[in-house]
Amino acid sequence: MPDVWIPAQMQRITGAPDRVQVEGATVRQVINNLERMHPGMKELLYDEELDDITPGLAVIVDGDVSQLGLMERVSEDSEMHFLPAIGGG
Amino acid sequence: MPDYTPNMVLTSDKEYKVVGTRPIRHDGADKVTGLARYSADLNLPGMLYGKVLRSPHAHARIRSIDTSKAEAVPGVRAVVTGSDIVEPTGRASDLAEGAMINFKFLSNNIMAQDKALYKGHAIAAVAAVNAHLAEEALSRIEVEYEVLPPVMHAREAMADEATLIHERLAAFHTAGTRAGGVLDDDDDSAGTNVANHFEFRMGDMDAGFAEADVIVERSVSTSAVHQGYIEPHAGTAMWHDDGSLTIWSSSQGHFTVRDHTARLVGIPVSKVKAIPMEIGGGFGAKLAVYMEPVAALLARKAHAPVKLAMNRTEVFEATGPTSGTEISCKIGATNDGKITAAEVHLIFEAGAFPGSPVAGGANCVLAAYDIANTWIEGYDIVVNRPKTAAYRAPGSPAAAYCVEVALDELAEKLGIDAIDLRLMNSAREGTRRPTGPLTPKVGYVETLEATKSHPHYGAPKGKRHGRGVASGFWGNNTGPSAAVALVNPDGTVTLTEGSPDIGGTRASVSQQLAEVLGIPVEDVNPQIGDTDSIGFTSNTGGSSVTFKTGYAAYTAAQDVKQQMIARAARIWEVEAEDVLYEDGVLKHRADDQLQMTFQQLAARQVPTGGPIVGRGGVNPGGAGPCIGVHIVDVEVDEDTGKVEIVRYTAIQDAGKAIHPSYVEGQIQGGAVQGIGWALNEEYYTNDQGHMVNSSFLDYRMPTSLDLPMIDTCIVEVDNPNHPFGVRGVGEVPIVPPMAAIANAIYDAIGVRLTVLPMNPGNVLEALWEKNGK
Numbered sequence: 001m002p003d004v005w006i007p008a009q010m011q012r013i014t015g016a017p018d019r020v021q022v023e024g025a026t027v028r029q030v031i032n033n034l035e036r037m038h039p040g041m042k043e044l045l046y047d048e049e050l051d052d053i054t055p056g057l058a059v060i061v062d063g064d065v066s067q068l069g070l071m072e073r074v075s076e077d078s079e080m081h082f083l084p085a086i087g088g089g
Numbered sequence: 090m091p092d093y094t095p096n097m098v099l100t101s102d103k104e105y106k107v108v109g110t111r112p113i114r115h116d117g118a119d120k121v122t123g124l125a126r127y128s129a130d131l132n133l134p135g136m137l138y139g140k141v142l143r144s145p146h147a148h149a150r151i152r153s154i155d156t157s158k159a160e161a162v163p164g165v166r167a168v169v170t171g172s173d174i175v176e177p178t179g180r181a182s183d184l185a186e187g188a189m190i191n192f193k194f195l196s197n198n199i200m201a202q203d204k205a206l207y208k209g210h211a212i213a214a215v216a217a218v219n220a221h222l223a224e225e226a227l228s229r230i231e232v233e234y235e236v237l238p239p240v241m242h243a244r245e246a247m248a249d250e251a252t253l254i255h256e257r258l259a260a261f262h263t264a265g266t267r268a269g270g271v272l273d274d275d276d277d278s279a280g281t282n283v284a285n286h287f288e289f290r291m292g293d294m295d296a297g298f299a300e301a302d303v304i305v306e307r308s309v310s311t312s313a314v315h316q317g318y319i320e321p322h323a324g325t326a327m328w329h330d331d332g333s334l335t336i337w338s339s340s341q342g343h344f345t346v347r348d349h350t351a352r353l354v355g356i357p358v359s360k361v362k363a364i365p366m367e368i369g370g371g372f373g374a375k376l377a378v379y380m381e382p383v384a385a386l387l388a389r390k391a392h393a394p395v396k397l398a399m400n401r402t403e404v405f406e407a408t409g410p411t412s413g414t415e416i417s418c419k420i421g422a423t424n425d426g427k428i429t430a431a432e433v434h435l436i437f438e439a440g441a442f443p444g445s446p447v448a449g450g451a452n453c454v455l456a457a458y459d460i461a462n463t464w465i466e467g468y469d470i471v472v473n474r475p476k477t478a479a480y481r482a483p484g485s486p487a488a489a490y491c492v493e494v495a496l497d498e499l500a501e502k503l504g505i506d507a508i509d510l511r512l513m514n515s516a517r518e519g520t521r522r523p524t525g526p527l528t529p530k531v532g533y534v535e536t537l538e539a540t541k542s543h544p545h546y547g548a549p550k551g552k553r554h555g556r557g558v559a560s561g562f563w564g565n566n567t568g569p570s571a572a573v574a575l576v577n578p579d580g581t582v583t584l585t586e587g588s589p590d591i592g593g594t595r596a597s598v599s600q601q602l603a604e605v606l607g608i609p610v611e612d613v614n615p616q617i618g619d620t621d622s623i624g625f626t627s628n629t630g631g632s633s634v635t636f637k638t639g640y641a642a643y644t645a646a647q648d649v650k651q652q653m654i655a656r657a658a659r660i661w662e663v664e665a666e667d668v669l670y671e672d673g674v675l676k677h678r679a680d681d682q683l684q685m686t687f688q689q690l691a692a693r694q695v696p697t698g699g700p701i702v703g704r705g706g707v708n709p710g711g712a713g714p715c716i717g718v719h720i721v722d723v724e725v726d727e728d729t730g731k732v733e734i735v736r737y738t739a740i741q742d743a744g745k746a747i748h749p750s751y752v753e754g755q756i757q758g759g760a761v762q763g764i765g766w767a768l769n770e771e772y773y774t775n776d777q778g779h780m781v782n783s784s785f786l787d788y789r790m791p792t793s794l795d796l797p798m799i800d801t802c803i804v805e806v807d808n809p810n811h812p813f814g815v816r817g818v819g820e821v822p823i824v825p826p827m828a829a830i831a832n833a834i835y836d837a838i839g840v841r842l843t844v845l846p847m848n849p850g851n852v853l854e855a856l857w858e859k860n861g862k
Contacts, residue, residue: 005525007287007289008287008288008289008290009287009288060525060526062527063526063527063528063529064529064710064711064810065567065710065712066710067567067568067569067708067709067710068708079526079527081524081525081526083452083524083525083526084287084448084449084451084452086448086449086452086483086564086566086631087376087449087479087483087566087628087630087631088373088479088482088483088565088566088628088630088631088632088633088820089316089372089373089374089376089479089480089481089482089483089630089631089820
């Protein structure tokens with residue numbers, strides 16, 4: 001199962017551990033399953049109106065910032081992080 | 090004459106015919122002869138001239154605005170205030186590049202609503218038949234202010250009893266990483282000036298510091314500085330009878346201009362065409378819109394085109410500087426130089442609205458090092474200053490200033506060479522970053538080794554000279570991008586791309602197309618398409634264009650290539666798989682009599698199936714991070730405190746330098762901006778929160794007369810996620826200079842400078858303190 005790293009503040013809010021194994025073949029599925037395991041996570045990670053990752057957040061899958069967001073496919077041994085979306089100058 | 094190579098390229102194994110060469114830029118002649126048209130150069134029949142009334146106070150409630158006397162001035166055609174602009178809710182939305190923007194705050198920044206939040210905040214705007222009448226009308230607008238105490242510094246804003254800048258600001262600590270928004274109507278939480286507080290933790294800090302033999306603690310502060318582009322912001326807007334709007338402006342992303350203007354004037358994006366003009370510098374601050382929506386509002390009221398252009402004082406007072414900061418760190422290491430733990434605390438001033446680059450600082454500050462135990466926290470604080478904007482590697486330079494000075498102290502205490510210490514602790518492919526993800530293929534070690542072996546590093550120092558080194562990291566960025574290649578009958582290619590060209594990217598993108606097609610880059614005619622002429626392309630920022638738009642051009646070229654193979658097969662009556670495309674020549678695999686050049690086939694394209702149009706629409710991942718390492722020699726005048734740069738070398742991984750001269754130019758430009766940030770530049774404000782040095786006479790940026798040649802060394806460790814191995818290059822060179830210079834000053838006079846700028850006054854004060862005066 002994909003290995004999801006939970007940011008420190010989200011751990012405090014939801015009681016989730018720093019890392020959790022979550023089923024799912026896409027980022028969307030992982031977030032939905034994460035919500036079942038730790039209620040409150042989806043509200044932090046997902047913007048319902050945009051149907052997208054929360055603005056300002058980036059999802060990193062296997063070391064790269066995902067360009068497909070919720071649609072990004074993840075594998076059994078994938079590693080996922082949610083980090084600030086960094087722009088540039 | 091130097092006994093070294095001023096600019097060198099440590100070339101990767103792959104060799105190309107066009108990539109890696111140094112052609113003359115396509116837009117060069119127009120730019121040096123004055124033919125190129127920048128934002129304020131546009132003039133339209135019947136065009137009006139706009140001017141903006143700005144707040145004389147850093148913090149004030151707006152009791153009333155009476156524009157009637159201004160409207161009565163003959164020749165005045167329109168007046169707008171905050172009541173004319175769409176004010177969205179505080180819901181966060183997303184910049185295409187990924188940095189968050191909140192449209193309520195954007196709207197309030199472009200035109201104040203109930204409060205003026207910084208000196209220079211736009212209050213109203215006028216359009217008139219000439220600029221003089223517009224200025225006269227501004228003087229007749231009557232604004233009643235209730236002046237409030239300004240909150241100018243982060244620590245003051247964070248205090249329990251601090252005056253609130255936004256009564257309803259929501260602290261978004263809960264979302265972990267994003268900056269604040271507005272409290273919901275039914276939320277009775279107290280307001281705050283702390284828009285965000287986040288942290289990243291890895292490992293066990295107590296155990297890490299317990300393992301250390303030596304611990305260094307360092308605190309620094311930096312002043313707000315401006316990006317300092319030569320071309321002020323300007324924009325022209327014209328409405329059409331069908332309700333559509335055309336905007337001309339220079340920006341770092343005309344799709345952002347289109348999208349943000351549409352939102353703030355309340356029309357669909359399909360009704361807005363944004364036409365990019367040439368840009369005279371941006372460095373991050375032209376990612377935001379300021380003038381375009383106001384010009385559009387004035388033009389709509391006046392039923393005539395309106396041009397708005399800032400002067401230099403407006404640029405300083407009302408557009409994004411980067412943050413003033415307070416940063417502290419604590420780093421522990423064993424006697425043999427292994428860093429066992431590091432913590433960094435970052436406090437960034439966001440300006441009047443949330444969204445400083447503190448997350449960028451946190452992401453970058455320890456990213457190039459392999460440290461098992463780390464703690465990084467960041468604060469985003471609103472103050473009564475102009476809203477900060479991105480500035481070249483946003484967040485990273487100030488953060489690196491603190492940590493890279495601390496590493497110099499650590500190296501000294503341990504008796505280890507400064508580069509060796511960094512090499513011993515350098516991240517490599519597979520190292521876990523403090524923010525969590527694993528490091529991809531990088532060239533950190535190669536760049537440090539190139540620094541150590543550079544002639545400058547081992548050269549004898551001059552009398553009274555000090556030498557310093559520092560490293561800097563930037564992750565680089567990517568995003569969606571589009572390119573279209575039209576094959577012309579004479580064998581040339583017209584390349585339309587979606588990225589505004591700030592740093593020579595017409596050439597670097599064209600080179601990638603030419604390499605694939607095997608044609609001279611001079612046969613490519615690049616142009617920047619408007620928002621109706623090319624697919625959505627994210628901003629020219631994050632050092633992304635040569636990576637992402639180069640990728641789009643590569644894809645378009647591959648499309649052209651496949652179409653040309655099919656056309657040759659049709660002409661020769663063979664199968665397409667029997668046709669080869671090599672170096673701009675189409676060949677039959679078995680019959681060497683069947684050959685045709687790109688130019689010959691281009692001439693036959695129409696009768697063989699119609700025009701050949703190559704398309705590239707991409708959103709590539711994997712923009713490779715890089716580091717830069719700078720070596721600087723300084724001479725310090727201990728009587729005046731003046732610091733002179735006597736030699737400077739910048740070493741940087743470029744992945745693959747598509748156009749080495751422009752990579753060198755980016756490195757040199759970034760280094761010079763960093764030197765200005767280090768030694769001279771600051772927003773100097775009085776006790777009322779007014780900037781008192783808002784001109785280039787008083788805001789001292791370095792010129793060519795102040796500096797030696799900035800020598801460069803390009804290291805090429807290819808990025809596996811790009812067809813030619815490109816990494817972004819434009820931002821990282823501004824990261825190391827402050828720390829490198831501070832370390833050099835210490836080497837020269839034995840004083841650690843912990844406040845920027847390190848101007849003569851601050852140097853003398855530090856010297857006096859050291860000498861007990």
